[in-house]
């Protein structure tokens with residue numbers, strides 16, 4: 240029996256996507272060749288890249304609005320540096336809401352001044368700071384929409400006249416937002432989009448070309464756009480599986496339809512965390528809770544062995560918290576069925592009854 244996969248990433252992908260991907264590894268498009276052994280310049284692969292780029296823009300409602308989608312390598316971590324390389328002339332503003340924001344700040348500091356507009360670091364990132372002001376003379380504002388490790392999520396984004404850059408690695412394609420408010424969005428594929436190895440970058444072209452430094456070709460968005468995301472050999476498998484997942488999302492009714500299911504999953508689990516006397520949520524304010532990653536603890540550590548064992552027996556996998564938070568983290572990405580959350584809730588209730 241397939242496990243209930245609550246892994247934080249790499250994580251669950253739709254079963255139909257895995258089947259299609261497995262078939263393409265053996266025989267792609269009836270070419271009698273594997274997807275992995277054809278040229279990335281072949282017309283069959285160029286069509287994959289074009290489709291993936293265009294589907295990403297369509298899902299976000301950014302088709303024909305001056306944006307370009309790229310599938311790059313180096314993970315979201317490379318984007319910490321690449322965004323600064325392309326956009327930071329003198330000063331940038333960063334909201335620090337977790338480990339990944341912190342790492343983005345560290346890279347940006349290599350290239351210019353960083354103003355941390357607010358930070359929840361001293362409370363181990365258990366809330367989202369609000370009511371901060373963004374300096375109008377900064378080159379851009381950077382934030383992380385969903386903090387995978389701590390289980391917090393931005394429900395509101397600030398209004399600002401400067402370009403807004405967002406790391407959406409762990410909640411892209413999971414909820415409807417006005418994506419045109421963002422000038423650059425990036426996301427590692429390995430949560431809601433596909434396997435590790437590709438990073439989606441969606442960038443508004445008009446913000447590029449404004450810094451005075453020389454930008455190495457691989458780090459230069461303009462070069463990558465000019466080469467239609469094929470400046471060098473792309474990660475063909477990761478791009479292909481991302482394309483399949485974006486098609487799966489389209490067949491499922493797009494972001495608006497998946498958001499409804501994501502809301503149901505999060506409501507079901509958080510209601511149980513709040514009701515069940517054995518558990519407590521990690522996030523300080525309910526309004527900051529992430530719908531993708533729910534972090535919670537057992538109040539009585541002595542029950543850990545029983546809870547872990549019951550989880551295992553129910554086929555639940557990947558639910559341990561990150562080492563910097565401890566406890567548990569249930570990641571409920573797009574491909575996780577509601578039924579898996581129901582099984583988790585059932586385990587929580589069983590353990591409560593037995594305690």
Ligand code: PMP
Pocket residue numbers: 248313314315316317339383385386387388406407408409427428
């Ligand atoms: N940002 C966020 C929000 C993440 O969750 C992660 C990885 N879990 C990263 C950045 C880093 O991504 P990568 O490993 O692709 O560099």
